[in-house]
């Protein structure tokens with residue numbers, strides 16, 4: 001372990017650092033001035049207060065490290081060092097990181113990564129000239145959705161019937177929680193634009209959406225109106241056809257991406273796995289081809305239908321996420337009760353406390369019965 005120290009790494013000369021920092025500051029101010037989000041107070045943290053533990057991962061622009069701050073583990077996200085050699089890319093990535101910080105500091109949802117603080121001088125820290133002068137301090141994730149999908153593949157192949165049923169409730173819950181956090185962003189007039197399994201992770205059993213680098217606040221508070229924004233934003237296999245074709249789009253582009261991610265969660269197969277970019281453009285974007293459903297057991301058909309409607313070629317025919325959440329939450333509760341009935345376990349009401357429907361109303365709409373026990377827990381049968 002070592003204190004996070006930048007004194008021995010590459011840095012820009014002072015005059016260049018000041019110039020770049022001013023440009024970044026102007027870019028960010030411009031966006032923040034137009035923003036309708038209300039930022040909450042964020043802890044201001046000095047580098048010397050952080051202790052480096054290990055690297056957690058690296059993206060196209062960012063490096064994420066596990067650090068200790070005030071006795072707790074956090075993920076520290078900052079720009080990659082090699083961007084110092086490409087100042088215009090550095091400037092772009094720096095503004096995106098700062099805007100990501102601004103959004104996270106204004107938002108709060110159980111399935112959105114939590115921001116705990118950022119560099120003491122905010123965006124002005126870039127004037128120090130180090131790649132990691134500005135950073136965000138986030139909740140550390142235990143695994144990504146990509147890792148979880150690999151575990152599910154093992155269960156599908158080698159698991160018992162109860163393990164597979166348990167996996168189904170986890171899959172349903174993941175689909176519901178992703179819909180819930182996207183719905184929350186849309187309610188705040190934010191379009192996410194980069195939904196994919198590698199931008200979803202798990203922290204204390206809950207799914208968390210992270211990497212808001214490509215998210216944008218919509219110019220008007222009407223999320224159903226389409227806007228001309230940058231095309232080809234995100235990763236092609238999860239990208240809505242209208243985004244890939246540089247047409248005007250709105251939040252329903254996220255609904256399409258949700259459908260692709262959920263297809264992968266349910267089938268454990270990548271959508272359009274063997275498609276080249278050209279095939280994707282012609283078949284998916286122009287001809288409306290969609291992934292094939294492998295044969296699946298009947299309990300999956302419900303979700304399969306919702307996903308199929310969510311990847312409709314016509315954006316306005318895709319269901320809204322609030323509706324999707326409602327249906328999935330009911331289906332999750334039904335599947336969960338069924339599972340507990342089959343495994344003859346008792347459950348606590350707390351297990352349902354995060355959803356609005358009381359457990360009794362779920363059991364009333366199914367053939368599952370609940371019997372309260374002396375300990376306040378419920379036996380399901």
Ligand SMILES: Nc1ncnc2c1ncn2[C@@H]1O[C@H](COP(=O)(O)OP(=O)(O)OP(=O)(O)O)[C@@H](O)[C@H]1O
Nearest residue numbers: 056057058059060061062064075138139140141211
């Ligand atoms: N909070 C976190 N906890 C643990 N690991 C994380 C966390 N945030 C990011 N990572 C890891 O770091 C990697 C890069 O992070 P992130 O996707 O945010 O960077 P990026 O440069 O913005 O990505 P992209 O390549 O998608 O543009 C992730 O793929 C993940 O493995």
